């Protein structure tokens with residue numbers, strides 16, 4: 001793709017493609033250590049995605065160990081996909097330990113709404129002020145208390161409908177809220193919403209497409225004090241790699257394999273050239 005810097009329009013908002021590209025370069029230089037308390041379905045995929053992009057995964061999800069690890073981790077992901085009792089305990093202690101140590105952390109409220117246990121746990125975790133809350137439209141609407149949730153782990157709502165819910169969640173908890181969809185919306189506690197228009201529907205045809213993105217956000221959040229930039233840069237790098245993989249894939253199976261290759265091959269320059277940021281959501 002040809003890109004002429006001089007002919008580019010001015011950056012669309014507080015986040016620029018150049019800032020996102022630089023953050024990917026920083027990630028490669030830093031190799032952030034990401035503690036994941038995540039679901040049984042996506043654990044292996046998530047660890048491989050982190051390794052492929054240039055981070056280091058650690059699936060430390062035992063009570064007692066989770067609080068010990070969070071202060072030494074670069075970033076923490078708490079994902080409620082298959083929330084066993086011990087995992088819920090581990091998440092609560094990891095959130096507290098991360099907050100005490102200043103470790104950024106990401107909450108992914110998978111399938112909240114209809115299911116009481118995870119919904120209550122998600123509300124408790126949200127009140128502990130995650131750095132970033134990441135979910136699909138139905139999850140964000142349900143966590144904000146505005147809807148009943150999706151169909152299992154999948155969204156039945158459009159991201160547009162989730163924008164108001166995301167704004168209210170973001171200001172309530174002081175978190176950046178990232179809503180995934182065809183255009184991902186990244187919503188700060190106050191100020192301008194950033195849209196990332198990159199991506200491919202194939203990301204919704206493999207399990208963990210959203211869950212692994214949460215882990216990548218935790219990696220990026222360790223690199224900057226600006227969680228809006230971190231969430232946008234993570235989403236941009238992730239969805240650009242997905243586009244490259246989709247161009248080579250025959251279907252979901254080969255997509256997943258090509259996706260790991262594309263994450264590893266993605267260069268900061270690809271982000272600078274290919275990122276499609278939007279401001280007016």
Ligand SMILES: Nc1ncnc2c1ncn2[C@@H]1O[C@H](COP(=O)(O)OP(=O)(O)OP(=O)(O)O)[C@@H](O)[C@H]1O
Pocket residue numbers: 110135136137153154155180181182183184198199200201203204206207208209210211212213235238239
């Ligand atoms: N229609 C679409 N077109 C392009 N990309 C999409 C589309 N829907 C989702 N995506 C991308 O897929 C990724 C995962 O989003 P999705 O909404 O599927 O998450 P999720 O439902 O939480 O996933 P999961 O629970 O399976 O991990 C995001 O990066 C998003 O950009």
Ligand SMILES: Cc1ncsc1CCO
Pocket residue numbers: 039041042081082110153207208211
């Ligand atoms: C399929 C599934 N069920 C619980 S968690 C999960 C992974 C996608 O969120």
